[in-house]
Each structure stands twice: as structure tokens, then as C-alpha cells.
Amino acid sequence: MLNYLWGFMILIGVTYGALQGKMQAITEAILGSAKEGVALCITMLGVMALWCGVMEIAQKSGLIAWMARKMRPFLHFLFPRVPKDHPALEQISMNMISNFLGLGWAATPAGLKAMEALEELEEERRQGQGRQNAMPRGVASNEMCTFLILNISSLQLIPVNMIAYRSQYGSVNPTAIVGPAIVATAVSTAAAIVFCRWMDRK
Numbered sequence: 001m002l003n004y005l006w007g008f009m010i011l012i013g014v015t016y017g018a019l020q021g022k023m024q025a026i027t028e029a030i031l032g033s034a035k036e037g038v039a040l041c042i043t044m045l046g047v048m049a050l051w052c053g054v055m056e057i058a059q060k061s062g063l064i065a066w067m068a069r070k071m072r073p074f075l076h077f078l079f080p081r082v083p084k085d086h087p088a089l090e091q092i093s094m095n096m097i098s099n100f101l102g103l104g105w106a107a108t109p110a111g112l113k114a115m116e117a118l119e120e121l122e123e124e125r126r127q128g129q130g131r132q133n134a135m136p137r138g139v140a141s142n143e144m145c146t147f148l149i150l151n152i153s154s155l156q157l158i159p160v161n162m163i164a165y166r167s168q169y170g171s172v173n174p175t176a177i178v179g180p181a182i183v184a185t186a187v188s189t190a191a192a193i194v195f196c197r198w199m200d201r202k
Contacts, residue, residue, distance in 0.1 A: 020140060028156035040094065040168055047164050055110075060085045068093035079151070092147060099154035102161060102181075111151055118144045141199050146196040153192035156185045 017026040068075075068090045073080075075089050082088055092116035097108030122141045140148075153198050159181045166174035 027194050040165075043168050044161070044164060047160065051098075051101075051160065052109070053096065054099055055103070064094050064097070065090055066096060071096070078146055078193070081135075082118075082121065082143055086117065086121060088121060089141075090173075091117055095151060097148075099151065100157050102156045102159040107151070107154075110145075114147060115144060116194065118147065142200050146200065148188075149192045149196055153188040154185060155189040156181050 014026060017023060023040045053065075068080065071093050072089070075092060076084070079089070079092070091110050094110035095114055098110060118141060120144070159177055162177050162181065163174045166177060
């Protein structure tokens, strides 16, 4: 759907520019935007590579597992049906920590692995003793929905990606976004937690 939407917008823009006799300006804008896009991708690739590496080191050193244990009461409150030592909790912890530090791209691999682990848990329920409480195939479980909503709301302490964007485009004070980001994401995360617990009980 988005492909059609963007394609339509580009087509309308180019057509309007051609009718106004501004094809040279359109060509310059396309070339300039392409150059800017490549430069931004290179900048963000460096940021992503750095923090993905940091998170990988943290995971292999056992830091993530330690933090997951410390987060266990909170995670048990959010995901009461997930067993305490299930691998999904470590991946959820890693995703939440990455999001908390504002590393949205670094959080993606852990988020995908967490979803896979939650799906495997649901499959075990379908085949085991708890199959009466399992969701049908193709339907997301409560835990998967909760994790997705929390991942979208994601409380952020340091919005690294946003700071990098602002710095790339010449902001005088790239870190000015930190305060508003903390308030906005704290409110969205609190609303997400209340909604998920209410829906889970319902």
C-alpha cells in the first residue's frame, strides 16, 4: 500500500513540476536528495554497527542475562504465562534495554528473536498439556501482542538515532530532544502497560 502511495505522490510531484516548467529544479532536487540519503545511510550505519556490537558483547559477556534476571519481576508481571527461564525473556530484555537506550535498530534483531521464541512457546502449548489455553495457528498470543505494543511504545532514555539525525542535519543542539523524548515515551509506555494488562485480564 505504501509503495502505491509514495509512487503516486512522486508521480504527482514530477507531473506538476513538468507542467510548471521546473524540470531542472526537479532533477537537481532528485540528485541532491539521493546524495543526502546515501550520506545519512552511511552515518546511521556506523551508529547501528557500533551499538549492535555493544549489545552483542553485552549478551555474550552475560550482562544481558544478569539484567534479565533483575528485570524478572517486571517481566513476570507483563508476561505471566511465560516460564521464568524461557529464552524469550532474555530476548525481550535485550530488546527493551536497546529501546530504553534509544537504539531502535539494535533492538530489531532481539525483537525478531523474541517473537520467534514466543511463537515456539505457543506451539509447545498447542502440542502439550496447556493446549486448551493456546491460541489457534496464525493468531498472535497475548504475550506476542503485549511485546509488540511495548516495543512500539518503548520508553527511551537517550534517543540515539534521533540525536544522530539532528546532528546530521546541522542542529545547533542535537540533544535538546532528550527531555521531551523521555516524557513522551514514558507516557506512551505507561499507557501501553495499562492497556496490555487490561486486555490480558479481559
